[in-house]
Amino acid sequence: MKIHLKIFIAFFLIITILADAQENSGIDTVKINEIIIRANPGENITDSWKRIIIDSGLLSGKKILNLSDIMAESLPLFIKTYGPGSLSTISFRGTGAVHTQVSWNGIILNSPMLGQTDLSIIPAAFADEISVECGGSSMYRTNGAFGGLINLNTKPEWKKGLRINFDGGTGSFGLWSASLKAESGNNKYQSVTRIFYRRADNNYRYLNAVSFSEPVYERRKNAGYHQQAIMHELYFKGNNSVSSVSVWAQAADRNLPPNILMIGTETGESQKDAAVRAIFSHSKYYNKSSYDFTSAVIFDRLHYVNKMASINSLNQSVSFISKGAFETKLNSGITLKITLNDKLNIVESVNYDGLRKQNIFSVTGIARKNVFNSGGITLLASEIINGKEILLPDFSAGFDYYFTGKTSKWIKVNLSRNSRIPSMNDMYWNPGGNPGIRNEYSFAGEIDGGIIHKFNSDFAISGETSFYLQGIRDMIQWLPGDNNYWSPENILSVNITGFETDFSIIYNKLNFKFLIHGHYTCNKSVYKSGTEETDNKQLIYVPLHQAGGKLKLEYNRIYLTINGEYTGKRFTEVDNSKYLPGYIIVNSEAGINYPHGQNNLGLKVRVENIFNTEYEVIAYYPMPGRWFMVSLNYRFIK
Amino acid sequence: MKKNSIIAEILIFNLFWIAACTRLNDVSEPYFNGFLNSGGVFILNEGNFMSGNGSISFYSTDSMKIYNEIFRKTNGRPLGDVPNSMGIMDDKAFIVVNNSGKIEVTHCCTMKSVAVIPGLISPRHILFINKNKAYVSSLYSTKLLVINPTDYSIVKHIELRRTSESMVFCRGKAYVSCWVGGDELMVIDTSDDTVIDSIKVGHEPESMVIDRNGNLWVLCSGSYTGDFYPELILINTVTDRIEKKFQFGSKLMYPTCLKIDGEGDTLYYIEKSIRKMSIFSDKLPVEPFIGSANRNFYKIHIEPGSGRIFATNAVDYQQRGFLLIFNRNGTVADSVRAGIIPGFMCYKR
Numbered sequence: 012m013k014i015h016l017k018i019f020i021a022f023f024l025i026i027t028i029l030a031d032a033q034e035n036s037g038i039d040t041v042k043i044n045e046i047i048i049r050a051n052p053g054e055n056i057t058d059s060w061k062r063i064i065i066d067s068g069l070l071s072g073k074k075i076l077n078l079s080d081i082m083a084e085s086l087p088l089f090i091k092t093y094g095p096g097s098l099s100t101i102s103f104r105g106t107g108a109v110h111t112q113v114s115w116n117g118i119i120l121n122s123p124m125l126g127q128t129d130l131s132i133i134p135a136a137f138a139d140e141i142s143v144e145c146g147g148s149s150m151y152r153t154n155g156a157f158g159g160l161i162n163l164n165t166k167p168e169w170k171k172g173l174r175i176n177f178d179g180g181t182g183s184f185g186l187w188s189a190s191l192k193a194e195s196g197n198n199k200y201q202s203v204t205r206i207f208y209r210r211a212d213n214n215y216r217y218l219n220a221v222s223f224s225e226p227v228y229e230r231r232k233n234a235g236y237h238q239q240a241i242m243h244e245l246y247f248k249g250n251n252s253v254s255s256v257s258v259w260a261q262a263a264d265r266n267l268p269p270n271i272l273m274i275g276t277e278t279g280e281s282q283k284d285a286a287v288r289a290i291f292s293h294s295k296y297y298n299k300s301s302y303d304f305t306s307a308v309i310f311d312r313l314h315y316v317n318k319m320a321s322i323n324s325l326n327q328s329v330s331f332i333s334k335g336a337f338e339t340k341l342n343s344g345i346t347l348k349i350t351l352n353d354k355l356n357i358v359e360s361v362n363y364d365g366l367r368k369q370n371i372f373s374v375t376g377i378a379r380k381n382v383f384n385s386g387g388i389t390l391l392a393s394e395i396i397n398g399k400e401i402l403l404p405d406f407s408a409g410f411d412y413y414f415t416g417k418t419s420k421w422i423k424v425n426l427s428r429n430s431r432i433p434s435m436n437d438m439y440w441n442p443g444g445n446p447g448i449r450n451e452y453s454f455a456g457e458i459d460g461g462i463i464h465k466f467n468s469d470f471a472i473s474g475e476t477s478f479y480l481q482g483i484r485d486m487i488q489w490l491p492g493d494n495n496y497w498s499p500e501n502i503l504s505v506n507i508t509g510f511e512t513d514f515s516i517i518y519n520k521l522n523f524k525f526l527i528h529g530h531y532t533c534n535k536s537v538y539k540s541g542t543e544e545t546d547n548k549q550l551i552y553v554p555l556h557q558a559g560g561k562l563k564l565e566y567n568r569i570y571l572t573i574n575g576e577y578t579g580k581r582f583t584e585v586d587n588s589k590y591l592p593g594y595i596i597v598n599s600e601a602g603i604n605y606p607h608g609q610n611n612l613g614l615k616v617r618v619e620n621i622f623n624t625e626y627e628v629i630a631y632y633p634m635p636g637r638w639f640m641v642s643l644n645y646r647f648i649k
Numbered sequence: 650m651k652k653n654s655i656i657a658e659i660l661i662f663n664l665f666w667i668a669a670c671t672r673l674n675d676v677s678e679p680y681f682n683g684f685l686n687s688g689g690v691f692i693l694n695e696g697n698f699m700s701g702n703g704s705i706s707f708y709s710t711d712s713m714k715i716y717n718e719i720f721r722k723t724n725g726r727p728l729g730d731v732p733n734s735m736g737i738m739d740d741k742a743f744i745v746v747n748n749s750g751k752i753e754v755t756h757c758c759t760m761k762s763v764a765v766i767p768g769l770i771s772p773r774h775i776l777f778i779n780k781n782k783a784y785v786s787s788l789y790s791t792k793l794l795v796i797n798p799t800d801y802s803i804v805k806h807i808e809l810r811r812t813s814e815s816m817v818f819c820r821g822k823a824y825v826s827c828w829v830g831g832d833e834l835m836v837i838d839t840s841d842d843t844v845i846d847s848i849k850v851g852h853e854p855e856s857m858v859i860d861r862n863g864n865l866w867v868l869c870s871g872s873y874t875g876d877f878y879p880e881l882i883l884i885n886t887v888t889d890r891i892e893k894k895f896q897f898g899s900k901l902m903y904p905t906c907l908k909i910d911g912e913g914d915t916l917y918y919i920e921k922s923i924r925k926m927s928i929f930s931d932k933l934p935v936e937p938f939i940g941s942a943n944r945n946f947y948k949i950h951i952e953p954g955s956g957r958i959f960a961t962n963a964v965d966y967q968q969r970g971f972l973l974i975f976n977r978n979g980t981v982a983d984s985v986r987a988g989i990i991p992g993f994m995c996y997k998r
Contacts, residue, residue, distance in 0.1 A: 221701075221726045222749075224762055272701045272729045275768030276750030319770055320789050442874055491945065491966055496873045544968045584702060584989065585967045631701040631730075 056338070056346050056379045059389040059409025059425050060148030061459045061477055065141040072600075072615070074178040075188035075209070075642060077238075078138075079130035082161075084559070084574060084598075086143060087511045087532040090130065091552055093632045095184075095213055096236040096265055099131040103158030104145070104479060105507040105536030105553050109434065110157040112149065116164060116257065118290055118307045119153050123328050123356035123369065126434030132263045132284055134207040134240050136178070136190040138163035146457050146479060147407035147427030150393055151350075151377060154405065155431030157453045157483060165257065167201040167246040168194065173649040180642025182617075184635065185212030185235070188642075201246040207261075209238045213268075217633035218625050222274050231633070233277065236265040251296045259288040270631035279318030286311050300339035307332040326360040328435075343380075350375045358435050367439045371432055372396045386412035389425075395450075397432050402450055405430050423459040428452065433499070437487055443498040448487060451501070455481040474514035481507040482539075504539040505550065524565035531558040538585065548587045552629070554579040556593070571601045583630050594626035604644075613644035680722040685758045687711040690950060690959055691742070691995040692972055693732040694988025698748060703732040704988040705744065705760070707997075708959075708972055710952070715972060715985040720744075720753070723760040728753065734993045736775040736783070738798050742995075745772045745785065752785070754801055757997060764801040769794065776816035776823060778839045784823055786813035793825060793835075795842055807842050809835050817857045817865065819886045824865055826854035834867065836889055846889055851880030855905055860928045861913030864892070868907035868918055875900045881907075881918075881926075881933065895933045911953030919946045923960060923975075939979045944971075950994035957982065961991035 055062075065085050073081045079099035083090045091108065092099040100108035109126040112119055113133070121128050142162045144151065149160035168174075172195065179189040188209040195202050213234035220226035240261035247254045267280035287310045294303035308331055315324040331354070338348040356369040375393040382388060391407040409425030431451040438446050461475035486503035513530035534557075536550045549555060556579035563572045575597040580590045602615035616639070623637040689709040694717075696703035705728055706717045720728040729749030736743045737757055744753040752766040752775065771788040777798060778784065784807075785794040792806035793813050813835070814828030822845070823837040834854060836846035851869025858866050865886050871879035879902050883893035897904060897920075904920040909928075916926045922937030923946060939958070947963040947970070956977040963970045970991040974983040 223726075223765070224724065270699060270701055270730060272727065272746075272749045274749065274751055274765070276770060488965075488967075491963070541965065542968065583700065584969075586969060588969075589702065 056348055056377055056389065057144070057148050057151050058379070058387055059411040059423055060407075061145040061423060061457065061475075062148060063143040063145070065143075070135055070138060070141065071176075074134075074136035074176070074190040074192070075180050075207075076135045077131050077209070078133040078135050078141075078163075081135050082130060083576060084561075085141075087513065087530050087557065088158075089552075089554055089557060089578065090628070092131065092628050092634075094231070094234060094268065094634060096131055096211060096234070096238075097267065097632075098129050100127050101130065101158070101161070102553050103143075104481070104509050104511075105534030105550065106158035106481075106483070107550075110155070110431065110483075111159055111161065112153055112156040113161045114152060114163065115259070115288065116290055116292065117152055117162070117305060117334065118288070118309070118332055119354075120288075120309070122311060122313075122434075123330055124313075124326060124358055124360065124434060124436050126431075126436075129284070132238060132261065133163070134190065134205075134209075134238075134261075136192065136207050137165070137205055137240065137242050137259065139166045140164045145477070146455050146481075147391070147409065147425050147429065150375065150391055150405060150407050150427065150429055153352075154371075154373060154393065154395055154429065155451070157429055157431065157451075157455070157481065165203070165242075165244060167196075167203060167244070167255075169196075169198045169201065169248065170194075171197040173647070175645075175647040177645045178642060180615075180640055182211075182640030183638035184215045185210070186640065187211070196246075199248050201244075203242075203244040203246070205240075205242040207238070207240040209236075211236060213635075215635035215638065217271075217636070219271050219633075221631065222271060229271070231268055231635075233266040233280070234268040236263065238263040238265075252294060254293045255291070257288075257290045257292075259286070261286050268632075271633060272631050277319070279316070281316050283314040284312070300337070302335070302337045304336075305332070305334040307334075324361055326358070326362065328356060328358040328360075330357075331355045346379045348377045350377075356435060358439070362436075362441055363439045363444075364441045367435060369432075369435055369438070370398055383412065385415050386410070391427075395430060395432070397450070402430055403452070405452075419463040421459075421461050424457070426454075426456045428454050433487060437499045442496045443489070443492065445499050448499050449485055449501045451483060451485050451487060453481055453483040455479060469520040470518050472514065472516045474512065476512040477510070479507070479509045481509075483507070502540060505536060506539050507534060507536045509534045509536075522567045524563070524570075526563040527561065529558070529560040532556070541585075544586045548585060549582050551583055551585060552581050554581050554593070568604045568606070569602070571599070573597065573599045578628075581628075591627055591630055594624055595622075596624055596626070597621045609648050611644070611646040613646075615642045615644070616640070617642070682716070682719060682723055682760055684709050684712065684714070684716055685719070685760060685997075689997055690952070691735060691997060692961065692987050692991050693735060693744070693993040693995075694970070695731045695733065695990040695992045697967070697989060698731060701727055701730045701749075702989055703728050703730055703746065705732060705735075706972070706987045706991070708974075708985065713983055715987060717986075717988055719760045720755065720762075723755075724762045732993075733772070734774045735995045736777055737995060737997065738777050738780070738783075741798070743775050743783070743798065745775050747771055747773060747788065752796075754798075766796060766801050766803065773814055774816055776818055778818060778823065782839070784816055784825070784837075786816055786825060788812055788814070788829065793837070805842070807837060807844065809844065811835065815855065815857050817859055819859050819863055819865065822886070824857060824884075824886075826850075826857060826867065828853055828855055832869070834884070848884060848889055848891070850882050850884075850891070851894075852877035854882075856907040856918075858907055858909040858916070859886070859913070860909060860916075862928075863887075864928075866907060866909070866916060866928070868904055870903050870905055871897070871900060873903060879904050881916075883928075897933065906948050908949055908951050910951045910956050912956075915956075917949055917951055917958065919949060919960075922946070923949060923958065939975055944973070947990065948992045948994060950996065953996060959994050961987065961994070963990045963992075966990055 089102040101111040103111040113128040144160040149156035174194040176192040191206045193204045214230045219229045242259040244257040263284045290307040292305045311328045313326045334352045336350040353372045358367045373395045377391040379389040389409045393405040395402045407427035411423040414420040433448045457479040459477040463473040465471040483505040485501035487499045488503045489497045492498040511532040516527040518525040536553045537547050538545045559576040561574035577595045579593040582590045598619045600617040605612045620637050687709045692706040694704045704718045705720045708715045729746035731748040733747040734745045742755045742757045750769045754764040770790040773786045776784045783798045795804045811827040813825045815826040825835040827833045834848040838845045853870045854867050855870045856868045865884040867882040869880040871877045879897040881895040907918045922941045923939040924934045925938035926934045944962045947961045950959040958975040960973045972987045
């Protein structure tokens, strides 16, 4: 395995060297129709921090998938999943699931109870663009996202007429999935409706080499799921203003398979999730200033049942969010933005002692001054009030400089202090919740550099590399308390040293398109507390190495994509005495499009895990081997 | 264009070749477990719930060495999720693996797997009645399972209408405690497997022992929510009536793991520290016998004959815990590292 890893890394080095050897010409942005958009210098107030954008190019081909299916393929993060359709959370830049937040048009979706988001029930079709704010950049929108913030953005196209996009597909293990997006309106008004459906039996075959004296092939049981979602948005454009109302309702009904060490016993575990989210937003623009106001309400319901253990756990929460922001350009050339954010969470749970509330108010100020014509300095300060407790202020300071000319290059440096408010489970779970638990905090630093070469109008390469350090302190861990039940305490310290790099090579001439994209991530994320046995040991389920590559070829109406993702070994015990081996998963898809007037019909075949690799992301939860999917796309534009 | 095609070829070749080679065969080295021929104590390391990292260790009292992961090393597969208890009959060890819903039957002196009894609902403890009959308690099922430990078959079940935990055998009767949320002992006539009586005791009877007089001691932990007082209760097994009741001083106490020494006249249990009490005492011990000293005592076991106290320290329930051996007078004799959450211990002659 080590030899293969070396070859894999060597391959990427070769590609990088080849890319560096090319001649340069100046462009500031490469839109690959798939992965990366580089913002022009000074365009955004957050330019001093790294930001990654997955645009509609990639998302348009994945509308019948869930967010967890596409994230790992596109971004340098680790998706910790119990299997298709099961709980999937993110580890970004070596942090835990609660340290990455997910937002929808700026509204945080992380559960107030758990503090994390289940990506497996978020349809990819419900975002037109996904952006990732790395490290301190996330403080612009929220607190506590030590790893980063993933924004799901929906954007209207101010076009006249009707546009319909339907995707439907079927695949192995009883998979059926469909997605519909209908848009209509004109340059003043847009109505966008999205519908998503997905179901699967998930009865895939796997090799059980741990339960019996001889390995046996078994089929996954009690792993099926159904998922439905609908989103409707209305946008109104006035003179220098945009208003919108968005409503998103979804439901998921999932059976939860046990780990494969449980033999012959039906646990009858299942989970029903339901959510209704509504946002009203209004933005107004003036010559040198703008303001926007957002008000949102989020209702979440989680019903967990374990028939064997007679557990019937109903948990409901409602969150009311109000945000207001004002941005202006001062005469001194400083861009200033002030954001006020208030979030009231109310939870009713059989696991809490009565109704519980949590109110978090924050005020964030961010100022940017462009310097040296193509660079800038950005300062951010944020104050959080959790209930009646005023926390130590957070801050971030960044500097960016863009080298323009024949070749576009940039460098960004930033330092941040960030705080995470404990989840409501940490505070109010009965028994064991600790209302006196303190916030976690982190100090982080990042250096990011990138380069874009455009050889001619057909051929370009780009690359970006980041180094980062982060120390998380007062990290929360649940431990057995005096009365034999577990309780959270602020006892963990974690240090993270990381490195991530990616590159792209794009060739696009006449009817032929060619794309190579590669990425590599190294996250040394170690415990800095506890005993000798755990000190300096890698966090469990945080891979040290991850790498991936993608090749896309397109000629006329046909295309072929192959992508491979390597995930390094993940330790499963805190003393690093046991680990799950690394694995490489290669997927491929090929398709053809038939445009005809206002219509376009597409047919696609997708093969997942081509080499039928047996692997587990979480110990004793096997993932599917090779499987297939066929899908149809129909687009209509009037 | 040529350069691009070369790059593409390299990429495709690498991706296919690497992925094709990712299946590696584990080559297990031969494992010699001759140490199991000596006397000692098996330690069941529960591991973390749902993580499947439970294991079994063996502490050889001859060599004073601990051997960890002996099931996996012998059989090339993990023991399972939360091994909770074990019993030995003749040369077979019956390991009750709670969250794997099974009993692993192994040879006592080799740890080689002999059979698996699968499909059990959250099994907790095993009580041998005779060579052809054993009872298995359940955390979630109201049925007490009857198995045949000779052919490993499930014979029948006894409906208790309550879940079951600890079990002891005395005077032809099995006493079964109803632990989670319960406050009763069920009395079963083992000749025909019928429930003949129930005895109301304190809240959550967690562990039981039989003393030298053939009487039953029951440790009721109270409740973790602090709603009930813990109690230590003495029951006359002839009349099945309560003879003594000791109430602990606070509802916030949560005593567990009642054990008795080889002579059957000294009780031990954990209440943060390790407590010791004569069966003839008329009050609960005030002072700890062995102080916790920041240790997280989880289970204890008293070695017959020597009277040494084997105690496990679960540390933070994440990293590997310790097995501590104390002399009869409470001084430390040995300390060795076991597995994650070392729990139930079983003496092997």
